Amino acid sequence: MDIFGLITDVGAPIAAAIVMGGFIFVIMKQIFEGVVGSINTLKIFTTSLITRVKTINNDMIKLDTSVSSALDLTPDLDRIARAENFVEDGTIDVRRD
Numbered sequence: 001m002d003i004f005g006l007i008t009d010v011g012a013p014i015a016a017a018i019v020m021g022g023f024i025f026v027i028m029k030q031i032f033e034g035v036v037g038s039i040n041t042l043k044i045f046t047t048s049l050i051t052r053v054k055t056i057n058n059d060m061i062k063l064d065t066s067v068s069s070a071l072d073l074t075p076d077l078d079r080i081a082r083a084e085n086f087v088e089d090g091t092i093d094v095r096r097d
Helices: 003-010 012-070 077-082
Strands: none
Touching: 003 012, 012 077
8 A cells, every 4th residue: 555545545644643653663662672782781780790799798708817817816707607609600609719
């Protein structure tokens, strides 16, 4: 069906509304694809930051324990007990650094 046949069948205002609705649909589709891409990028960034924080937390506990041992102080066992196991790629980090 050509555009002139549509205009004669439904009238000019309705044909214009259909064309504008299609245009708005295409624009909204492009906007949403861009937003989804941005959200996926932010998800990757936050996942890497969470991994960094967990690694730094384990390193801080290791340093705290080493300094406490070097100064003949009792390490903070409550802090060590509260520490989570570092999980990366679905596996628990069981290294004994």
